[in-house]
Amino acid sequence: xxxxxxxxxxxxxxxxxxxxxxxxxxxxxxxxxxxxxxxxxxxxxxxxxxxxxxxxxxxxxxxxxxxxxxxxxxxxxxxxxxxxxxxxxxxxxxxxxxxxxxxxxxxxxxxxxxxxxxxxxxxxxxxxxxxxxxxxxxxxxxxxxxxxxxxxx
Amino acid sequence: xxxxxxxxxxxxxxxxxxxxxxxxxxxxxxxxxxxxxxxxxxxxxxxxxxxxxxxxxxxxxxxxxxxxxxxxxxxxxxxxxxxxxxxxxxxxxxxxxxxxxxxxxxxxxxxxxxxxxxxxxxxxxxxxxxxxxxxxxxxxxxxxxxxxxxxxx
DNA sequence: CCGAAATTTCAGAAATTTCTGAAGACTCAG
DNA sequence: CTGAGTCTTCAGAAATTTCTGAAATTTCGG
Numbered sequence: 001x002x003x004x005x006x007x008x009x010x011x012x013x014x015x016x017x018x019x020x021x022x023x024x025x026x027x028x029x030x031x032x033x034x035x036x037x038x039x040x041x042x043x044x045x046x047x048x049x050x051x052x053x054x055x056x057x058x059x060x061x062x063x064x065x066x067x068x069x070x071x072x073x074x075x076x077x078x079x080x081x082x083x084x085x086x087x088x089x090x091x092x093x094x095x096x097x098x099x100x101x102x103x104x105x106x107x108x109x110x111x112x113x114x115x116x117x118x119x120x121x122x123x124x125x126x127x128x129x130x131x132x133x134x135x136x137x138x139x140x141x142x143x144x145x146x147x148x149x150x151x152x153x
Numbered sequence: 154x155x156x157x158x159x160x161x162x163x164x165x166x167x168x169x170x171x172x173x174x175x176x177x178x179x180x181x182x183x184x185x186x187x188x189x190x191x192x193x194x195x196x197x198x199x200x201x202x203x204x205x206x207x208x209x210x211x212x213x214x215x216x217x218x219x220x221x222x223x224x225x226x227x228x229x230x231x232x233x234x235x236x237x238x239x240x241x242x243x244x245x246x247x248x249x250x251x252x253x254x255x256x257x258x259x260x261x262x263x264x265x266x267x268x269x270x271x272x273x274x275x276x277x278x279x280x281x282x283x284x285x286x287x288x289x290x291x292x293x294x295x296x297x298x299x300x301x302x303x304x305x306x
Numbered sequence: 307c308c309g310a311a312a313t314t315t316c317a318g319a320a321a322t323t324t325c326t327g328a329a330g331a332c333t334c335a336g
Numbered sequence: 337c338t339g340a341g342t343c344t345t346c347a348g349a350a351a352t353t354t355c356t357g358a359a360a361t362t363t364c365g366g
Binding site for chain 1: 156159160162163164166167170171173174175187188189190191192193239241244245248254257258260261262264265267268269270273274275278279281282284285286288289292296299300303304
């Protein structure tokens with residue numbers, strides 16, 4: 001097994017982890033290509049070839065990665081093909097995207113409280129849930145701020 | 154629509170959000186029952202009836218909620234049925250469970266670095282990924298500590 | 307404008323996940 | 337020890353998700 005094999009094997013392994021983290025399978029594999037390529041940017045066709053997948057599947061994956069802001073389209077004059085690359089702040093973006101879920105949980109807890117009697121046990125449980133997610137949501141901005149500061153060094 | 158309808162509708166809505174957050178469908182619906190019931194504890198049979206699902210599906214869901222520590226089994230002397238209830242620290246538990254993923258991502262980034270040339274762009278991208286997840290993993294203990302302190306008040 | 311090259315879209319196929327239903331195992335009262 | 341009630345397991349069914357392949361669309365050089 002040469003170095004390239006090792007490299008792409010590690011890429012597929014990472015893709016699996018990303019899947020566990022909530023990304024769809026093909027989107028995860030595509031993101032792994034963006035990470036592991038030794039080129040500065042790649043085209044959809046190159047990704048399809050690398051993953052041995054249909055161009056259709058890759059098109060969908062690229063579209064979803066673009067929409068969450070993990071990759072970006074590069075202007076490449078004199079080429080008919082679109083070039084893409086991993087964005088600098090991809091990981092922080094992925095993290096905050098998952099935090100959208102936190103906001104949704106908070107909302108769900110609150111509408112649950114509105115639908116239950118204020119003195120019942122259900123209402124109290126939901127209040128506990130709300131408190132936790134309120135806390136989390138409050139901590140996140142400072143967390144990301146600490147990250148961008150540390151990153152500057 | 155009476156209050157009970159509203160309550161269980163809110164429960165199903167919350168279950169949907171939990172699904173988006175990564176829980177399996179039936180596990181999410183089951184957890185919603187634990188949240189929204191006005192009883193102090195419920196049995197597997199009651200859950201199945203409430204969700205209009207098979208006892209088999211509920212059995213699996215309860216098992217998985219137990220294994221991640223979201224609910225607990227109650228000792229109920231003189232009853233033939235097992236009683237369960239939501240654990241006090243369920244939400245913090247759910248959050249930290251998701252953080253297992255973070256550790257896996259960190260590992261994947263590191264083994265990726267081991268499989269790529271130290272001076273190539275892939276290696277650099279992976280280093281960026283590693284740095285972010287290292288940062289996150291370092292911040293989490295303090296975050297949860299702040300939560301348990303605030304909770305004490 | 308036209309044609310070549312690439313990408314996007316979408317209907318149907320394939321694969322995977324999830325649920326049901328029934329059989330078997332377990333527990334406790336009598 | 338026995339039987340009723342409850343829970344667990346598991347094979348197959350159902351539903352959902354995901355992918356492929358081909359046709360339609362877009363883009364840009366000539």
